[in-house]
Amino acid sequence: MNILITGGTGLIGRHFINKYLHQHHFTVLSRQIHPPSLSNQLPGGAKEHQDKKDIVLIQHLQGFENLDAFDAVINLQGESLADSRWSEKQKQRLCQSRWQVTEQLAQLINQSASPPEVFLSGSAIGYYGRQQALDIDEDFADCYPEFSHELCRTWEEKALLCREKTRVCLLRTGIVLSKNGGALAKMLPPFSFGLGGPIADGAQFMPWIHIDDYCQALNYLLQQENISQAVNLTAPTPVSNKEFSQTLASQLGRPCFMPMPGPVLKLLIGEMAELLIHGQHVVPKKLLDAGFAFEYPTLAQALTQLLAK
Template structure:
């Protein structure tokens, strides 16, 4: 397939392109293009490298997306890089909303639009929840910033649904040693300083990076799946259990809890992502027959830590 992918140099984009670079052709839109990010020397921007990856910095030259079979939209400012001031919240929102709205507009202007639009979202759509298992049909979302951000993000993607199949990627915690949450946790846990956050009862809905990439590839081709899709493993765990499994595999103790008020003092409102959780299950993927290579946390972490 000829695929336009935004945010292609992020954790998920890099992993997906590396895994499927010989199966698909990618046109990668990224605000930052590093010379060796795809494992090959790229001497110039806006041209094709030797692996068949076309790199672009903007979409101004496109009046439509007739040239593409699919669009994968992963672009957005990192939620964890800066404290959530009101200014930073606007950056988080606009970095997602603007590109998504623009892509929908280009799809709608296409004579032969892409067959599928996979657009980023997050399980933050549901807002903070208790331990009740929730799937894509859940409607009682908690009204907070993460929900508002994801709701509008999804609305921007749905603007193109009359012309293409739209899949909204409600992403959980993606586990990878190449970056993301696990990479940030490894150092304190390796020094025996890891432990649960707050009371540790909040659920963490996670997914192994390889399963995420495989799910994306299947969503490109499974024509009967659309709408919101939870990209999480089928066995979410509590924060306490996650901490205990990680510490055990590293042969380290797990006795250094991080009190919720202290975390809020350190990082502000962003702490809500860690203090409150959601017990999210991937009903649509399971109903479609998707097979997870790493359905349990121990399997996932064992494989990642062995790399």
């Protein structure tokens, strides 16, 4: 496939390109193009592959009148939720870094005479808001009205503007586990020193997914014509924050007895703490019903692979 991918120099984008470089051709859009960060993840380096026209790096969509040249679009662009406190100004950045490019892509697809076959557009399990319900699948509609829900709801609405022209999948993403960055990288230092522990009472659920399974699911969705709209990209076995903490500590051979009280976390990082204190028991029903096989269905399997020396 000839794929346009936004956020292609981010954690997931780099991994996906590396994994499927010899299966697809990529045009990579990034808010901050930095070829070395991409080339470090690619066998032979980015320049070699650019010479082969396997990868084309672009900084913006200006000059595109349509997306007729592409078989698929994968939209992963967006400023990290965890980079800084959620001031009103930062909330605007979080929203606009997602909404603007998604709306622009949808418009270009609508302007295409021969549009891409599929549009995989980012979202997050934050769409559901804080929840006490179990087994939240893609049909769950009783969402809690908070910032994360509003951000994801509008994000998804903008992607669906082109659903009459192409198949749209909304990627409701859980916590992506990778040894090269993301949440796990932030957790490893304190846990490695025996200073890790659950957040608040630890009862809140953490829907997670191994980055290899995430990327395999993306490739699966590119080809599964019967899957559209919301898709939960999480492992089939969500765990509580307490179980996650204990499993990680056990894998590292460290104790797990240093809880982070909720009020202290709120003091340290502000409203963003709500994402960690409250959780959701999200399950990937559409993927499982379609027959997708997870390589790392349990947390112990995922961490064993990621933490192997």
